[in-house]
Amino acid sequence: MTGATLQAIRYQRGSLEILDQLLLPHETLYIPISTLALGHDAIKTMKVRGAPAIAIVAALTLAVVIVDPATSSRLVSAKDARQFIEESLEYLKTSRPTAVNLFDAAHKLAKGVQEVAAKDGVSGQDVVNRYLELSERMLEEDVKDNMNIGKFGAQFILDVWKGGDDLRVITHCNTGSLATAGYGTALGIIRALSGQQKLTHAYCTETRPYNQGSRLTAYELVYEKIPSTLITDSMASALLAQNSGKIAAIIVGADRVAANGDTANKIGTYQLAITARYHNVPFIVAAPSTSVDLNIASGKEIHIEVRPDVEVTTLRGPVVELSSISKGASHVEFKKSADQNSGVAAETIAVAARGIGVWNPSFDVTPAELISAIVTEKGVVLKQDGVQQFDMKDFLSSN
Incomplete structure (x- = not known):
């Protein structure tokens, strides 16, 4: 997979491993996925996350499941194979309801299987082979699409930026190699700017309550040696105020884009778009065209996933050696687990008053009016003069 520096998904026919993102950045552990239940759980519990990665x-x-002898022995006829694949895809779709990429991928895979199964004289193995071909192609194409997003997005920012050589950007949540098959979407644009030596600094938000920014985006930025700073979600407006004229763009990803450009993305995106408008900073959405859902007219139709209270009221992380903490220290030591095979010792702690009610939507919807541009692998989508919405259908049909 050319262009991917971090490999969150390891696949070869018959074998799948994913990087457990719940353990990052403190531990690097790949877990095998060999059953539908394990795949469903990995997505639902966010061991893997990011709309493109979820779909893949x-x-x-x-x-992996359909080439396992225990399953393949039951897929003798084309009808049996098609039915099993369709039912399995429907089950996997229930793991995360907001990200449209998962539904788009399931639809395309089911359609491809149905076309083969409808032909005369085909066997169950023919149907299985077609599914393998289509699913494995998705893995390869995602990296290529992300690199194109990076190229188009970087060029757009350079074209509109009037601030000279000091070019800084802000990003929210994680949209890099850990959220895709490789390279990334919004983080792919940052990677492309850095690769061209045009980027001075990147700021990433903490992204509460799941901390994808502090755990994952920060991990990737450090790994790539991109000059960067972590901020809490509530610091973004102050950062823009204190760096007036120095922030070239706020760049985010997307889990679903409506036909008019309204965009569902990680909770906190909407407020970033509002502050970007106030400070006259371009607000850019980066997403593959598979994130665009032309079946919904606006963001009002996007179903928003609400997650468990415990994600807000608790935090989990490695235990710090008190002796390693000093005022202004930039490095701390973690306690080792008593089990020598388990790496660092981790604990879950409560951070909220017991009995308080919690509302924990995983996503919010940013109105198209607040979005400056939507970058896809096909190019940059802009609004027509005087229009507050995007015409995603026209753009996709003409590209």
């Missing part, structure tokens, strides 16, 4: 892991989970 779901597709490849089924690819």
